[in-house]
Amino acid sequence: MATMANLPHPERADLNLTSVLFALSDPERLEIVRQLRSGPMDMAECSLSVPDMPKSTKSHLMKVLREAGVIRNEANGRGRRLILRSDDLEERFPGLLLAVVGASVGD
Amino acid sequence: MATMANLPHPERADLNLTSVLFALSDPERLEIVRQLRSGPMDMAECSLSVPDMPKSTKSHLMKVLREAGVIRNEANGRGRRLILRSDDLEERFPGLLLAVVGASVGD
DNA sequence: CCCATGGTTCAACTAAAGTCGAACCATGGC
DNA sequence: GCCATGGTTCGACTTTAGTTGAACCATGGG
Numbered sequence: 648m649a650t651m652a653n654l655p656h657p658e659r660a661d662l663n664l665t666s667v668l669f670a671l672s673d674p675e676r677l678e679i680v681r682q683l684r685s686g687p688m689d690m691a692e693c694s695l696s697v698p699d700m701p702k703s704t705k706s707h708l709m710k711v712l713r714e715a716g717v718i719r720n721e722a723n724g725r726g727r728r729l730i731l732r733s734d735d736l737e738e739r740f741p742g743l744l745l746a747v748v749g750a751s752v753g754d
Numbered sequence: 755m756a757t758m759a760n761l762p763h764p765e766r767a768d769l770n771l772t773s774v775l776f777a778l779s780d781p782e783r784l785e786i787v788r789q790l791r792s793g794p795m796d797m798a799e800c801s802l803s804v805p806d807m808p809k810s811t812k813s814h815l816m817k818v819l820r821e822a823g824v825i826r827n828e829a830n831g832r833g834r835r836l837i838l839r840s841d842d843l844e845e846r847f848p849g850l851l852l853a854v855v856g857a858s859v860g861d
Numbered sequence: 862c863c864c865a866t867g868g869t870t871c872a873a874c875t876a877a878a879g880t881c882g883a884a885c886c887a888t889g890g891c
Numbered sequence: 892g893c894c895a896t897g898g899t900t901c902g903a904c905t906t907t908a909g910t911t912g913a914a915c916c917a918t919g920g921g
Contacts, residue, residue, distance in 0.1 A: 652869070652917080663860040669779035672772050673909095691867065701911055706869060711908090725918045726867055739860065742853035750847040753770040759887080759899070780879095798897065808881050813899055818878090832888045833897055 654713060654720050659735040662716040667740065670715035671747055676708050680717060683731035684748050690720070690727040761820060761827050766842040769823040774847065777822035778854055783815050787824060790838035791855050797827070797834040 671677055675695055682693050690709065709729065712718045719730040736744045778784055782802055789800050797816065816836065819825045826837040843851045 654869085661860070664854070665779050665781050665784060665859065668775050668784075668854070672776035672779050674772050677772060677775075689867095702868065703870085703912075704910055707909070707911095710869090722868095722917085724867095725865095727869095739858075740853060741856075742849050746847060746849035746853050747771070747775070750771050750850065752772065753768070753846065761899085796897095809898065810881055810883090810900080811879080814879075814881095817899085829887085829898095831897095832895095834899095 652722065656713060656719055657716040659716075659732075659738060662735060662739045664740060666715040667717060667736070667743070670712050670717050673708075673711075674752070676712055676717075677747070677752065679708065679712065679729070680731060681748050683718060683729055687728050687730045689723065690729050693729065759829065763820060763826055764823040766823075766839075766845060769842060769846045771847060773822040774824060774843070774850070777819050777824050780815075780818075781859070783819055783824075784854070784859065786815065786819065786836070787838060788855050790825060790836055794835050794837045796830065797836050800836065 671680065675697070678695060679693055682688060690705075695705070695708075709718065709720055709727075713720045716732060716735060719732055721728045721730065731744075733744060778787065782804070785802060786800055789795060797812075802812070816825070816827055816834075820827045823839060823842060826835075826839055828835045828837065838851075840851060
């Protein structure tokens with residue numbers, strides 16, 4: 648029924664550039680964002696470079712992205728559905744997301 | 755004669771996206787970058803939100819930006835000349851700089 | 862109803878980043 | 892030559908961020 652814990656998300660107008668940049672400035676978090684580029688994903692599905700990452704650590708990565716307003720984290724059955732906030736980011740920071748996810752990381 | 759200490763700068767090809775994003779994810783550093791958008795500046799001229807910032811702290815801000823490849827820091831007489839590496843950034847991460855410096859920060 | 866699944870939260874710890882005084886160092890001007 | 896200027900570097904410290912196990916919790920399935 649999708650009634651699990653509703654986590655807080657900042658509103659579009661409250662998105663802060665430096666917070667977004669910080670959230671994107673970590674390779675693991677950036678990788679998550681890239682995977683979400685092609686559409687929502689179940690959290691359990693999204694793979695990271697560290698395959699055996701503890702779930703508390705993974706949850707923390709999501710928290711940073713969510714609190715910066717980069718992703719939404721919604722209850723979905725037993726799991727979580729992750730959604731990139733493309734529209735909100737585009738509105739607040741036009742071109743930023745495209746530049747970031749489109750670029751070659753460099754290492 | 756401009757022969758003062760030559761600080762190390764990463765080459766264009768070595769620029770790393772997450773390092774650049776991290777360097778830009780601080781309000782003070784972002785402000786410096788914005789001031790450099792309109793051309794090189796003497797380090798002594800660039801004003802920060804904290805007017806009485808110790809010079810060691812200011813120097814550290816510049817170091818982070820320089821080591822990420824965002825700015826050049828060249829000897830210039832008794833002082834230092836700061837130059838935004840627009841071309842290198844545009845080459846490596848097209849559209850990124852424009853999106854970042856063009857955006858409203860949000861707080 | 863019970864339990865496995867998939868996740869959040871907390872607390873304790875480690876690691877990384879920021880702050881800033883003090884020492885040092887070129888330069889340009891006198 | 893000397894000194895004021897404008898900066899870098901170092902070291903010690905504070906602060907912030909990342910990591911993880913353990914406890915907890917909602918859900919869906921049997």
